[in-house]
Amino acid sequence: MIKSKSKTLVAIYALIMLLFLVDGYNCKIVQFIFGDSLSDVGNNNYLSKSLARANLPWYGIDFDNGLPNGRFSNGRTVADIIGDSMGLPRPPAFLDPNLNEDLVLKNGVNYASGGGGILNETGSFFVQRLSLYKQIELFQGTQVLIRAKIGDTEADKFFQEARYVVALGSNDFINNYLMPIYSDSWTYNDNSFIQYMMGIFREQLILLHGLGARQLMVFGLGPMGCIPLQRVLSSSGDCQDRTNKLALSFNQASTQLLDDLSSTLPNASFRFGDAYDVVNDLITNPNKYGFSNSDSPCCSFGKIRPALTCVPASILCKDRSKYVFWDEYHPSDSANQLIATELIKKFGFKPVNETESPSPAPSMAPSADGN
Known part of the structure; x- marks a missing residue:
């Protein structure tokens, strides 16, 4: 009799644990990020x-162990910071x-790829990059694996409860339409190019909806004519007005x-979003x-401009927390923190999970040149 009761208790315990584990797949909301x-x-580090x-x-000098x-x-992305504030794990x-x-x-997935764009042809100069269509294709593959793991019903719930971020577009201008080596630069004018982009973008967002995306945020473009790479194209060092107008139209x-x-x-x-x-005011009134x-970028190659990326021989600014731009293209961690904070206020992002303990804002260490 005792053995029988013991076996019954073990079976009940095993059933409870099984139910707990199955339900555990659905207890946390994650995010899927598509971007550049x-x-x-x-x-892109895995694209040889x-x-x-x-x-x-x-x-990565101000992120965790300081390694790339x-x-x-030099630190976190805007998506990192906003996700942290919402209690979302970093995918x-x-x-x-x-x-x-x-x-x-447990964590979702990030499909974003440097040089990628809404259009397949964007960023071909970089040889390998993942366009938005390719990122969505990879997401479809992810869905196949998850459905095989937990079944269609639970997978539908998992993907429909997830949060989605889509943040692309700047490369479609800077590394496509505004460069004469791309056919789009002479095929379209400013208005028709944006119409062309929107037609493709509509198809992509509808495709994501068909894959379960219900709560989705598209992040818009900042004044991309004011990034250091664009300023250096002007003899005066001013922002490129046409490029900024394209961002506004987009x-x-x-x-x-x-x-x-x-x-x-x-x-x-x-x-x-x-x-x-927000970004324009930051750039205009730093x-x-x-x-x-x-x-100008914090990480630069002396007086040689533009040095498109940071390299080991680059010279760092004296105080990274005081620079809006980290390199010729991208904002610094401090700028990303400010941008994310303003977006959180503007759109009222609320926590969706119990907040864990994400990597804290970096404490800027002295520059590599000792200054």
């Missing part, structure tokens, strides 16, 4: 032929060899697209926000 170098957390990789010092980690910054790079189904269920068209899709696609909550004014430089 502003959101890449290491995918890519010319757009953040795999050299001094990238695939982020095109690993899709191409990380350690990624498996359990990690996807944001306006994207806002209309998201409003339309959100009102027509079933159960869709598609939002557009317009950070143009002292207002505690910065001292908003027109």
